[in-house]
Amino acid sequence: MQGAEKIRKRLVHIYGQEKGNQAFKRIYPILESFPAKAKVKKEYFSEKDIVLITYGDSLQSADASPLETLCLFAVKQLKNRFSAIHILPFYPYSSDDGFSVIDFFTVNPELGTWEDIQQIGNHFELMFDFVVNHISSKSEWFSRYLAEEKGFEDLAIEADPSMDLSGVTRPRSLPLLTEYQKRSGEPVWVWTTFSADQIDLNFNSINVLEKMVKVLLHYIDNGARMIRMDAIAYLWKQIGTSCIHLPATHEVVKLFRDIFDLTAPDVINLTETNVPHDENISYFGNGKDEAQMVYNFTLPPLLFYTFVKGNTSILSGWVKKLVLASSNNTFFNFTASHDGIGVRPLEGILPKGEIDDLIDIVKKNGGQVSCKQNADGSESPYELNITYVDAMWRNMGKPDPYHAERFLASQSIMLCLPGVPAIYIHSLLGSRNWEEGFMKTGRARTINREKLNIQDVLTALDDDGSFRSRVFSPYMSLIAIRRLQPAFHPNALFEVLDVHEKVFVLKRSGKGQTVFSITNVTEYPVRLAWMDDDQQVMKDLVNGQVMHTEEVLLAPYQYRWLVPKQ
Known part of the structure; x- marks a missing residue:
């Protein structure tokens, strides 16, 4: 099927015949005018692929912008080890450490410029976040929605607060609807899955779809090789359902894949769905029509459990069941990211008592626990907030002689599993919990998001006896060895x-x-x-x-x- 007709049929499947054809007439000219990129890669991924995950300002210097500092560090320290860098949302934002985006099209001037991003892209492939579910309440788009301007009047999802929405699956324990006031003075309750500042976008609107397709193409045009579909599972809303993993959500992900195949066939669609494994891998679709990669969310908590118990039986049994939809798919393997260690992926694998043991250890090791709201209104643990380094610590009231070795052993397993390894900068650098940051913000996730002075980092890495050096040096050696082994191809x-x-x-x-x-x-x-x-x-x-x-x-x-x- 030719690309245009494939996209038209997808839109009809999502919106119905009449509305789908209207959507096609608005979307396809945008795609036609985009300077399409030729396919140059024989395969989507190889054994040489390793991704660094970092905020644009995780490393800071008095002499350069954060993005310039990141580029200098990466080129000097990480070249020929890492193939790609995932720069977490680098756009202007109002909350959630970047995930409440004010303007999708610009770089936060506190971090740097598009030129800085492109300079990093001269040395590494780039992964960008497509924060597709929501936008900041401080954005121009939302202001224009409140003003009821043409083209923005259906940006948000309005709902009656008297309706029973208790069946909606939530990753937060906050109100689902938030009241705002339109310029006319009319009060309106809008859908806010993640926070009052994060306004869910209404993908039932062709206006919204058109705007977000333009955002997607903007990222491709600025060098993105991988696109992370943030919080994609919650994208489509239908009252009376759980509003997670709805069929229309999968169809929108497939639409984005269709757009990649047409305009930039080497770009990888990576879905971020922190849910149980079977739900997670559903985003592979038939192996060729949806995501090429999915986060392997079960790995971080299950690996943590394995080292806590000193027993590999459950991990081994789980790995045996890993299945890929096709040779065009693989897992995005990681043990830590900017978020905490997800608990939901352990559902159906560990009994509640064993999960409670992990929670107790996290608390003992100085970490925090975040909860989610369930469909019945109850709360349950959603995420363990701790650096993975400190998750691997044995807090016994005395020095832990095996701390670095235990952590590196966990990373060795991650590096060998089928998939593409992704390493959070604080894991690579052996970072401990940032308790001061948590005390300052009151947000549990801050504990794993410390901003580091680059000179302090370099000094520690040059000191063979420092904990950072005891993690970084052997970790980098492992990465160098791994990239040379054909048997570690993601699909081997x-x-x-x-x-x-x-x-x-x-x-x-x-x-x-x-x-x-x-x-x-x-x-x-x-x-x-x-x-x-x-x-x-x-x-x-x-x-x-x-x-x-x-x-x-x-x-x-x-x-x-x-x-x-x-």
């Missing part, structure tokens, strides 16, 4: 080997290479009888050691990447 074959409950063993095979990733998740030494059919001489890619594999020895939290010795 994988097999979990059940050898010992204290050891996670993953066999990866592809392009003529086999790698055995072996990780001890405990503070005790472990001896393994070799788990493959043939005992052979192996080389450990991590430390260069050559060994006979009748027996494999693992020190506490040791990880080995073994390949047959040539």
Whole structure:
């Protein structure tokens, strides 16, 4: 099917025959006028792909703008290790650390300029956030909605506050509707899924769709290789439903994919849906028509649980069930991001008591717990707010001798799983909880979003004895090794080997290479009888050691990447 007709049919599917054709007449000329980019990549991803996740101002300097500082650090420290940088929302905003966008088209001047973004793009591929569900109440768009200007009159979703909306799934424990006043003096209640400052956009409106398609093309035009569909699961609203994962939401995601395929076929559509695994992977569609990548949201909390319990059984069982819709899909593997560690993805995997154990450890280690509102009006834990480094800490009232090693062991597992690894800057730099920041803002997520002085960071990285250096240096070595192994291609074959409950063993095979990733998740030494059919001489890619594999020895939290010795 030709691109134009495919998009027309998609719009008709979303809006119905008459309205869909109207939408096509407004949307398609915009696509036609866009300078389409040619397809240059043979495949969407490879074993060399590793993404850094960072705010535009995570690193700060008195001598340069935050984006200039990020660029200088990345070029000097991260080149030939990371392939892409996800710069979290760098637009002007009014709240939620960037996710309440005032203007989708501009760079926050406190961070830098589009030229700074493009300078980073000269060295790394770029990922941008498409904050598609909502816009700031301080935005010009919303002001024009309140003024009832033509083209903006249906921007927001209005609802009667007397209606029963208790069945709507919420990621927050805040009122769903917020009252505003139009310029005429008329009060209006609008849908605000995330906060009173974040006005949900009405995608049932062709006006809204047209505006957001222009935003999407603007990001592609400014160099985005990957587009993160923020909070996409909540996009379409239909009263009387849960308003999450609705069929129309999936159709809009497919529409965006159609637009990418037509205008920029190398661009990757990444959906961000912090929900149980089966719901999450539904955004792969049929493998070719929706997202190319989805966040592997189950991994961070399940890996945390694995190291808390010192037992790999549940992790191994879960990894065995990982399935990709096609070779055009893969997982976006991560253990930490700007948000906390999601709890919902553990639903159906761990009983409530085990999740409560994780919550207790997070609190003991100085973290916080965020809750969500359920359909019945009750609240339940939604997110554990803590740096992943401190989630891996054993707070025993005395120094933890294995803190760095335990954290790095968790990252070794993440790096070996099928998918593209993504590493939050505070994990790479070994950051601890920013308790001062949390006390200052009162927001739980601040604990994982410290702004760092670049000179302090560089000084710590140059000190071999500092905790930052003890994390950063071996982490960077692991990344360098990983990028050279064809068996770590995101879609290479994988097999979990059940050898010992204290050891996670993953066999990866592809392009003529086999790698055995072996990780001890405990503070005790472990001896393994070799788990493959043939005992052979192996080389450990991590430390260069050559060994006979009748027996494999693992020190506490040791990880080995073994390949047959040539």
